[in-house]
Amino acid sequence: MAPLQTVSRALTRSATAAACRSPATATAVRAMSSTPALRDSSSSSSSYQSPFKGESKTNVPDFSKYMSKGSGSTNALFSYFMVGTLGAISAAGAKSTIQPRCFGPWPKVEVDLAAIPEGKNVIIKWRGKPVFIRHRTAAEIDEANSINVASLRDPETDDQRVKKPEWLVMLGVCTHLGCVPIGEAGDFGGWFCPCHGSHYDISGRIRKGPAPLNLEIPTYDFSDDGKLVVG
Numbered sequence: 001m002a003p004l005q006t007v008s009r010a011l012t013r014s015a016t017a018a019a020c021r022s023p024a025t026a027t028a029v030r031a032m033s034s035t036p037a038l039r040d041s042s043s044s045s046s047s048y049q050s051p052f053k054g055e056s057k058t059n060v061p062d063f064s065k066y067m068s069k070g071s072g073s074t075n076a077l078f079s080y081f082m083v084g085t086l087g088a089i090s091a092a093g094a095k096s097t098i099q100p101r102c103f104g105p106w107p108k109v110e111v112d113l114a115a116i117p118e119g120k121n122v123i124i125k126w127r128g129k130p131v132f133i134r135h136r137t138a139a140e141i142d143e144a145n146s147i148n149v150a151s152l153r154d155p156e157t158d159d160q161r162v163k164k165p166e167w168l169v170m171l172g173v174c175t176h177l178g179c180v181p182i183g184e185a186g187d188f189g190g191w192f193c194p195c196h197g198s199h200y201d202i203s204g205r206i207r208k209g210p211a212p213l214n215l216e217i218p219t220y221d222f223s224d225d226g227k228l229v230v231g
């Protein structure tokens, strides 16, 4: 097939060269070429057929019945009001969910735990790193305690990793190469790091994949009024 194409191109090229010298062969060359014939300057005005024949190209449809009766400035004011109102509503909604508070001479973050339902994860940022907070269910706590610790790559009991069994707090940084694992994923119902396939269990312990260690536990404590203080 390739030699046939080469011969065809060579024939077309030589015929084109001939056409440059002889106008009589130009029509034959166009018939051989696979590209549409270009208009030559002498025939462009007579052969061109406009698709808008019989219509003026400057005719614009009448949209007046769709136009607002108000002035331009009234419409702009209404748009700004709607954008501002929706923005304020969104901000209020986000604020009412979880509102970490930074304070103290050292970077600490305070989280109101009452806003985290059982069985849910929340991620906050502390010292530029994600911190996972999970409000564990009774079944999850049982599962975390049912593991044979001696079989783990980084042997730690669940008790060593939590201050209150229902609250698991850990850095959201994979101990392999530092990606952020995904919650409620993986083969062990905990966290899964998609970067290279590390699976962590419901206590944040490495169970499968290349990560060498369990997810790190940061410094944290619980305040008397039911808040978590990280840092």
Ligand code: FES
Pocket (backbone or CB within 6 Å): 174, 175, 176, 177, 178, 179, 193, 194, 195, 196, 197, 198, 209, 210, 211
């Ligand atoms: S960084 Fe998480 S598995 Fe590699």
